[in-house]
Amino acid sequence: MADELDLDDARRRYHFALAPEDLDRLPFYAALLARLEDDEGALGLLASVRAEQRNPMLVLAALHRAALLGHPILAPLYDAIRHDAPTDVDAAADAVIAVVRAEPDVVRSQLWRSTQTNEPGRSAVLQAVVRDLVAPDETMAVIDVGTSAGINLFFDRFPVRARDDGDPLTLVCEDEGDVDRATPLPRVGARVGIDPYPLDLGDDDDRLWLKACLWPEERRRHERFDAIVARYRAWPATTLLKGDALDRLDDALELAANDDLRVVVNTWSAFYFSEPERRAYYEALRERGASSNVAWVSIESTLVAWPGFEETSDERRRGASQVVVSRPGEAPVRWGWCHPHGRWVERLSRA
Numbered sequence: 001m002a003d004e005l006d007l008d009d010a011r012r013r014y015h016f017a018l019a020p021e022d023l024d025r026l027p028f029y030a031a032l033l034a035r036l037e038d039d040e041g042a043l044g045l046l047a048s049v050r051a052e053q054r055n056p057m058l059v060l061a062a063l064h065r066a067a068l069l070g071h072p073i074l075a076p077l078y079d080a081i082r083h084d085a086p087t088d089v090d091a092a093a094d095a096v097i098a099v100v101r102a103e104p105d106v107v108r109s110q111l112w113r114s115t116q117t118n119e120p121g122r123s124a125v126l127q128a129v130v131r132d133l134v135a136p137d138e139t140m141a142v143i144d145v146g147t148s149a150g151i152n153l154f155f156d157r158f159p160v161r162a163r164d165d166g167d168p169l170t171l172v173c174e175d176e177g178d179v180d181r182a183t184p185l186p187r188v189g190a191r192v193g194i195d196p197y198p199l200d201l202g203d204d205d206d207r208l209w210l211k212a213c214l215w216p217e218e219r220r221r222h223e224r225f226d227a228i229v230a231r232y233r234a235w236p237a238t239t240l241l242k243g244d245a246l247d248r249l250d251d252a253l254e255l256a257a258n259d260d261l262r263v264v265v266n267t268w269s270a271f272y273f274s275e276p277e278r279r280a281y282y283e284a285l286r287e288r289g290a291s292s293n294v295a296w297v298s299i300e301s302t303l304v305a306w307p308g309f310e311e312t313s314d315e316r317r318r319g320a321s322q323v324v325v326s327r328p329g330e331a332p333v334r335w336g337w338c339h340p341h342g343r344w345v346e347r348l349s350r351a
């Protein structure tokens, strides 16, 4: 007999899907999530997803994908929202819920996929951390675990500014604390990604899913994605390894053997690991870092509880991402906090 669906858990997941600051910025997704958490059918759809992917973003992306493919009701709604046309967001959210009720297969048929949002905004945080980790005369390798389409392997290609300058590639990031934006970035050698489902920016279906994982109200992210697709072939070569973090970590480290420092990065991917996998991954990195030139940068939800890191009671930080860093031979430390998409970064003072 199938396991009973945990609708309360699904309700809670819809309820906390967005950080409070994002709920304020994204009235359409806020209205839609409020309705999804009240709708039996939508609760059942989310509750039916395999545990490690039971993320409301999967449901939102499935609906967005249908809109991008021209669904007669969803396409005009999402199009208006993406283009900032005046929209009654409550009426729009009601219309989307009506589609979920009438055509649950629009969502159900996509639930085999994974949330694979590939967010370059996290590169703004990576740039700041890497300046701390790597001496300017050293070369570094970046090993991105849970790389999706590998966009953050190009972390050094994005200008970071406090204010929008009109360049679609610019990452707008507000810095708090002692964040170094002045030191030149180190030279990057190997760029290796690991993912059980690596996505290909050159493949139509993969590109569609990456777009669907973006939020329709954030036009700038769509423009940035299009700019990346137009340019990435002219950027340095990357290697994407198919497989789980633990299975491919040593292969990736091997490919990076020629660089002075090998920086293993996970940004919103350990969130999707099972608990035993997360523990084993942590131990593997501690072990590799103890005996060789391996550093670690983790940018993850506060729900990813690394050993020894206390939960925060600060409301803003709870909805943020925690930045944990370890240097070779040293224990991991909390480097700071950031917005989940890198809209702000807070560098804690150095001990």
Ligand SMILES: C[S@@+](CC[C@H](N)C(=O)[O-])C[C@H]1O[C@@H](n2cnc3c(N)ncnc32)[C@H](O)[C@@H]1O
Residues within 6 Å of the ligand: 114, 115, 116, 117, 118, 119, 120, 122, 145, 146, 147, 148, 149, 152, 194, 195, 196, 197, 243, 244, 245, 246, 266, 267, 268, 269, 270, 272, 273, 277
């Ligand atoms: C939300 S995406 C984040 C992608 C990218 N790190 C970023 O920040 O833009 C999570 C990624 O983790 C990958 N992932 C899930 N489980 C994994 C595992 N066990 N090992 C490696 N990657 C995994 C997923 O396939 C997905 O591409």
